[in-house]
Amino acid sequence: MSLDVLIIDDEADIRDLISDILKDEGFNSRVAANSTQTFKLISEKVPSAIILDIWLQGSDLDGLGILEIIKKRYPLMPVVVISGHGTIETAVSAIKMGAYDYLEKPFTHDRLMIVLKRACEAAKLKRENLDLKSKVVDKTELVGASSSTIKLKSDIEKVAPTSGRVMIHGEMGSGKELAARLIHKKSKKAHGPFIVFSPTCMSTDKMQQELFGEPERQDANSVFTKRLSVLEAANNGTIYIDEVGDLAMPIQIKLLKFLQDQILEKPATGKSLKVDIRFITATTKNLQNEINQGRFRQDLYYRLNVVPIKVPSLSERKDDIPLLVKYFIKQLAKFSGLKEREFSEDTMAALQAYNWSGNVRQLRNVIEWTLIMNPVSVGGYEIIKPDMLPSDILNHGVTITKPDNNLDMMSMPLREAREVFERQYLSAQMSRFNNNISKTSSFVGMERSALHRKLKLLSIHTASAKMRDEEYQEEQL
Known part of the structure; x- marks a missing residue:
């Protein structure tokens, strides 16, 4: 979708000239001659960017007055100010009020487009940054004191200062990206970028374009003529590849070659770039099965899975x-x-x-x-x-707050009613403590051996491998 630019200038020839330039570059353009027309057009549709003349004859507000209102209502709006009678003081005032840049008439076609594209790019980055801050509360705090969490924290502390490649294994939503961010935060590359790349649902061509880049080209639907590839953007930092098992086979082959020397070919210039990147990958899949099925390269797996880390499920x-x-x-x-x-x-x-x-x-x-x-x-x-x-x-939870509606406890003798309650209560507590006999017995106030007997008496078959291991250890004592 083409970006919409509002051109505000009191001279019709200037408006038409800038409008034609923008259309040739793939933008949509609208024009206004004064403040009244400007705010009417903005109320109909908020533009993506504004080119604003400072001196407007026959207008209730001059350019600075319009700029002040626009920046109050739309603080992230990219505004390029133009003028044929400007002074240094005027330019400084416009920049202080939030304009991206100031151009003095006459300006060249190229100069206008360079400044406009940079203004749009800067505004886009600011929006993305704010979106991330609003969505991300704290991506580098691992909350918990369970034995599983303590082990994960210990693993992160050990691997973070090294340069070893890490593959994080875990279920969806368990916190694999959080673990990756913590590793980066505690690493020697903490001051470098942390770039996230997810190949899921991407075509092979899109993966190629995003990871390794493509020749520079003009795109009618974009203000950018050049963008960094993911690998170039991650230079001197960390790249986190989520669901690495979703990489297409041609991309796996190319990534394997890249890992050998970390030299990135630059299609736009035909030159090469030596980069320094730490790789952290993650997967919810069993990659050994993927290897057996021919969907993932074993040599790439060994390259990436130097230090495997398991993120426990909740x-x-x-x-x-x-x-x-x-x-x-x-x-x-x-x-x-x-x-x-x-x-x-x-x-x-x-x-x-x-x-x-x-x-x-x-x-x-x-x-x-x-x-x-x-x-x-x-x-x-x-x-x-x-x-x-x-x-x-x-x-879908086992809890005594949801009693069995098919049982009328008031019609039961005390012994049967008590048995029903105990079965529901102990089932809930066992599930709550993940079938851990020690923690359950401590919470309910029973000896472990007594709890074992009670569970068997009530035919509560919630024993997990953890519970059976504990029984075996008791027998050996």
């Missing part, structure tokens, strides 16, 4: 859920304007009992949904109860 670190919940609440309150709330113990137990297929990312979304859909009443500070959670969390 189900493997349920002990971290209370800390994660508090962390997300504080961040959402800080960046989204939501009120800080406390989650009751029953609510926290329900979260810990749930099987988080979407991992930490899903947990954060659930916390945000819960805070949004359960606003605080005026002057109140309501604790989040289990019934405030999304229905699928309760419907």
Whole structure:
């Protein structure tokens, strides 16, 4: 889609000349002769950029007056100021008010296009930066104190100062990019760029274009005549390739060659560029299976998987859920304007009992949904109860907050009713603590051996490999 540029000048010949130049370069253009026409056109459609004459005859506001209003309403709007009767003071005033640059008439075709394209590029980068800040609360803090999280932190501390290539294995949403950012932050290249590249859903040609670049060309739908390839942009820093298993075979071959000497061919100039890049890759796939199926090169796998790191799923670190919940609440309150709330113990137990297929990312979304859909009443500070959670969390979790509706406990003798309660209670607690006998017994106040007997008596078949290992260790003592 072509960018829309609004040209504001009181001289019709100048307006038409600039408009023709922009159209030849692939832009859409509209023209205005005064402030009234300007704000009418902006109200109809906000332009992508503005070329603004300082001196406007027959206008209620001059160019600086228009610039002041535009920058208040649209602070990221790229504005190029032009004038045939300008002074240094006028130029300085325009720049201070937010104009990108100042051009004195007469100016050349090339000079105008260079400045306009740079202005649009700078505005685009500012928008992207703000978007990232609004979406990313803190991408370099690993929250949790479970044994799995402690091990991950230890692995990161060991590998970060080295130059070794790292392959991060883990489920979707578990925090692989977070681990990669932490490695970069603690590395010798921390002051260099951290570039993320995801080949998923890209065509082979698109992967080639993004990773390695392509010959310079004019594009009618873009203000850019040249853009850095991902590998060139990552020079002296770190590149993080997400879902590396999705790289097309021709790209795998080319990447393998690049890894041998890190020399990047420059198609636009025919020259070569020596770069220094640390590679961190990530995958949710079993790449050994991909290799066996002929979809991933074994030699590339060995090149990239020098230091493998496993990011645990949220189900493997349920002990971290209370800390994660508090962390997300504080961040959402800080960046989204939501009120800080406390989650009751029953609510926290329900979260810990749930099987988080979407991992930490899903947990954060659930916390945000819960805070949004359960606003605080005026002057109140309501604790989040289990019934405030999304229905699928309760419907698919093992928790005593969701009793079996098919059982009428009031019609049962005390012994049977107690057995039903104990079965639901212990099933929920075992799920909450990921079938860890030691933690469950400590929480419910029972000896481990007594809990073993109770679980067998109630026919609770939730024993995992962890639970069976503990039983074996007890037998050996």
